[in-house]
Amino acid sequence: xxxxxxxxxxxxxxxxxxxxxxxxxxxxxxxxxxxxxxxxxxxxxxxxxxxxxxxxxxxxxxxxxxxxxxxxxxxxxxxxxxxxxxxxxxxxxxxxxxxxxxxxxxxxxxxxxxxxxxxxxxxxxxxxxxxxxxxxxxxxxxxxxxxxxxxxxxxxxxxxxxxxxxxxxxxxxxxxxxxxxxxxxxxxxxxxxxxxxxxxxxxxxxxxxxxxxxxxxxxxxxxxxxxxxxxxxxxxxxxxxxxxxxxxxxxxxxxxxxxxxxxxxxxxxxxxxxxxxxxxxxxxxxxxxxxxxx
Amino acid sequence: xxxxxxxxxxxxxxxxxxxxxxxxxxxxxxxxxxxxxxxxxxxxxxxxxxxxxxxxxxxxxxxxxxxxxxxxxxxxxxxxxxxxxxxxxxxxxxxxxxxxxxxxxxxxxxxxxxxxxxxxxxxxxxxxxxxxxxxxxxxxxxxxxxxxxxxxxxxxxxxxxxxxxxxxxxxxxxxxxxxxxxxxxxxxxxxxxxxxxxxxxxxxxxxxxxxxxxxxxxxxxxxxxxxxxxxxxxxxxxxxxxxxxxxxxxxxxxxxxxxxxxxxxxxxxxxxxxxxxxxxxxx
Numbered sequence: 001x002x003x004x005x006x007x008x009x010x011x012x013x014x015x016x017x018x019x020x021x022x023x024x025x026x027x028x029x030x031x032x033x034x035x036x037x038x039x040x041x042x043x044x045x046x047x048x049x050x051x052x053x054x055x056x057x058x059x060x061x062x063x064x065x066x067x068x069x070x071x072x073x074x075x076x077x078x079x080x081x082x083x084x085x086x087x088x089x090x091x092x093x094x095x096x097x098x099x100x101x102x103x104x105x106x107x108x109x110x111x112x113x114x115x116x117x118x119x120x121x122x123x124x125x126x127x128x129x130x131x132x133x134x135x136x137x138x139x140x141x142x143x144x145x146x147x148x149x150x151x152x153x154x155x156x157x158x159x160x161x162x163x164x165x166x167x168x169x170x171x172x173x174x175x176x177x178x179x180x181x182x183x184x185x186x187x188x189x190x191x192x193x194x195x196x197x198x199x200x201x202x203x204x205x206x207x208x209x210x211x212x213x214x215x216x217x218x219x220x221x222x223x224x225x226x227x228x229x230x231x232x233x234x235x236x237x238x239x240x241x242x243x244x245x246x247x248x249x250x251x252x253x254x255x256x257x258x259x260x261x262x263x264x265x266x267x268x269x270x271x272x273x274x275x276x277x278x279x280x281x282x283x284x285x286x287x288x289x290x291x292x293x294x
Numbered sequence: 295x296x297x298x299x300x301x302x303x304x305x306x307x308x309x310x311x312x313x314x315x316x317x318x319x320x321x322x323x324x325x326x327x328x329x330x331x332x333x334x335x336x337x338x339x340x341x342x343x344x345x346x347x348x349x350x351x352x353x354x355x356x357x358x359x360x361x362x363x364x365x366x367x368x369x370x371x372x373x374x375x376x377x378x379x380x381x382x383x384x385x386x387x388x389x390x391x392x393x394x395x396x397x398x399x400x401x402x403x404x405x406x407x408x409x410x411x412x413x414x415x416x417x418x419x420x421x422x423x424x425x426x427x428x429x430x431x432x433x434x435x436x437x438x439x440x441x442x443x444x445x446x447x448x449x450x451x452x453x454x455x456x457x458x459x460x461x462x463x464x465x466x467x468x469x470x471x472x473x474x475x476x477x478x479x480x481x482x483x484x485x486x487x488x489x490x491x492x493x494x495x496x497x498x499x500x501x502x503x504x505x506x507x508x509x510x511x512x513x514x515x516x517x518x519x520x521x522x523x524x525x526x527x528x529x530x531x532x533x534x535x536x537x538x539x540x541x542x543x544x545x546x547x548x549x550x551x552x553x554x555x556x557x558x559x560x561x562x563x564x565x566x567x568x569x570x571x572x573x574x575x576x577x
Contacts, residue, residue, distance in 0.1 A: 017397075020488060024393035028386035028459055029405070035456035036412060036420070039427035043419075046426050096323055103320040106313070115320070117568065122327055125560040126517045128534050129553040132541050133330035136337060139545055142346045143333060174327070203312070232416030235519060239541060249418050256422050257524065264426065271419045282414065 047268035055261025065269035075251070075270075082248040085162075086231040089169045090177075090223045096170070097177035097222060104178075105185045116182065123175035131236050134168050135159065138240075160242025168236040173229060177222035184218025228278055248274055331557060338550035345547030355551040365536060365552060371447060372533040375522075376515035379454035384508040386455070387462025392496075394463070395470040412460040421524035424453045428525065445527035453525045454515045461514060462507035469503020502570050509567040513560060 047065055050058040069075055104115045122130060137143050138158035145155045158164060188211065196206040212219075234249035248270070255267030341350040359365060393399075394406065412420060432443040477499070481491040497504075519534040526532055533556070540549055 016488060021393055021397050021399060024389040024397075025405075028390035028393075028463070031382075031386055031455060032408060032412075032459060035424065035427070035452055037408070039420075039423035042426050042430050043423045045430075096319075099316050099319045100323050103316040106316070117564075118324060118327070120568075121561060121564055122331070124513055124517075124564045125331075126519075126534065126553075126556050128517075128519050128538060128541075129334070129556050130330070132537075132545075132549065132553055133334040135541065135545055136334060136346055136550070137330055139346050141344060146347065171326070171330070174323075228414070228416055232418045233520075234418065235538070249416075252418050252422060256425060267422060268426065271422055274416070275419055278416065 043268045043271060046264050047272055049265045051261075051263045051265045053261065055263065057264055062265075065263075065265040066273075068266055069269055069273060078246050078248055078251045081246055082231045085166065085169070085237075085245070085247060086227050088166060089173060089230045090226045092166070092170050093174050093177040093226045094181075094219060094223065097174060097181050098219070101178055101181040101185050101218075104182055105188070119175050119178050119182075123179075127172055127233075128235060130172055131168050131239050134164065134171065135239060138164055138167075159240050160244055162241060162245050164240040165237050165245045168240045169230050169233075172236060173226045176225035176229070180221035180225065181215065181218045184215045184221075188214055224282060227281070232274070334550055335554045335557065338547060338554040340547060340550075343547065345545055345550045355547040359548055359551045359555075362548070364531065365533075365548075368531040368533045368536040369552075371531060372516060375447060375451050375454060375532065376512050379451045379458060379515045380508050380512040382451075383455045383458035383462050383511045384504060387459045387507055387511070388466050388500075388504050390459065391463045391466035391470060395467055395473075396475075409460045409463055412457045413464070417457075417520045418524075420457060421453075421521045424449075424456070424521065425524040444529070445525060447526070447530045449525045449527065450522050450530070450532065453521050454518060457518075457521065458511035458514055461510050465507035465510055466500065466503045469500050469506070473499060502573050506567055506570050509563055509570065513563045513567075516556075516563075517560065 046057065048061055048063070050060045050062045050064065052058050104112055104119075107115060139145070140155065140157070142158075144158060149155060192210050192214075193206050196210050201209065231247060232249045232252075234247065234253045237245040237247050237250055252267055252271055252274075255263050255270065336348065337345050338355060339351050339353065340348050341352045341354075342348070345355075390405075390409070394402065394409075428445055428449050432445075436442050477495055478491050481495045482488075486494065517534070519538065522532050523535055523538075526535065533552075537549060537552060537556075540546070
């Protein structure tokens, strides 16, 4: 790993080394401490504060926000909505991404690089712009509706709708699934599949018993990478879902910036619970992958 | 018909159908990925005033865009934010990468974990935490000094640096992995002081990684919507926020035009970063 000289340094050199280490660490650690760690701690503080009816935060300790989180039906709807949409998007991305990655790793090297690069481009382009592109396609006079009319069908209201949100989210998050899957399939030893075939296993058996278990870390990594931004976003559900699709991200955004009155303590509590749940997911993921790698 | 005996090691017949199906699937997925983007670009040149169908070529929407004072000032602000936050996060991130790769120190594992947090944490949580932080600390500042501070372009810059540092560190650390420390030791043996060694030996060797990290930070900042949305004050206008506001109202060909420009800029940045990476790999 790191390249530390193994020989003992004379005291004066060790001192310069310590001084330069402090110099290297200070700007970054200070910045992350003040503008990352501290803000998260302040969210914890807010979550135990009291919200006045006007939306102003009163610095009095209360557990109200956490109580409301479990009590309100609106919240259950948002949790379940988010969970269901998050899982749907993850599943669709996996179903599209797995065969795609398989195709990519089997292509000759030069073509493989081009295919990978073509996945990277949308990954680097603006999420808002990519969502907007779907608004264009799905709009009332857009291309899909024109095609429908040309084929003799009636115009459909394609967005705002939950289906449009699903399409937009799959579209936006697919690269997150493909990149780790590709990495894990590129390491997969395809002669194992031939061995399976020689031993009389069917295609399905070979896939389920050999390929899938060995590429599971990539699949799990991709799923986590797709699930987290899907549940936490609010742009796609806002633009493509109208007010119909309410996810955790939309709820958080409203509690902090839009609702009248805002409720920061409640929003803070919700954000923390959300993070806690995601941490559990990520920990489980790391547990499974490190075991696979051993 | 009698089948000719199959030569050994040729994949069974199902595999070739499978391969063909895989190609078909891959082809349609790439169409799915690119069709919306391509259409967006095409519809930025249409005469149609709703911007959703092709009725002839025009550049009007682009001229209109460049005369749109609000949009242009938003674009300039966004570029400024991206430039400043890139410089700051590249410096902090590169220094952290050097510390992490070169030194053993107490708390190194903790710092390692901390560095991954801004990457994995949902963006909206970081955004609202920053909003809470600014509001909270500005409140304290006001009660102490009587001076009212407001969120503006600087709160956005500070926030962008906070999430970019980690990305820069990851990229620069990767470029440090293959670094031969003996070069630095040789410089030291030849009497170079640590500063000279850094500027003459270390930096030139890791510069592709540093530029790669900087490009990533720049792109992240240009494309960021959520954190900017939460940390910008009411008086400052940024490009993604302006676009979001207009998109919510209606689809217009001007939005197609600005979106096309944003797309082209992002793509140029990807090409540049791939180019840098290739150069780094060649070393």
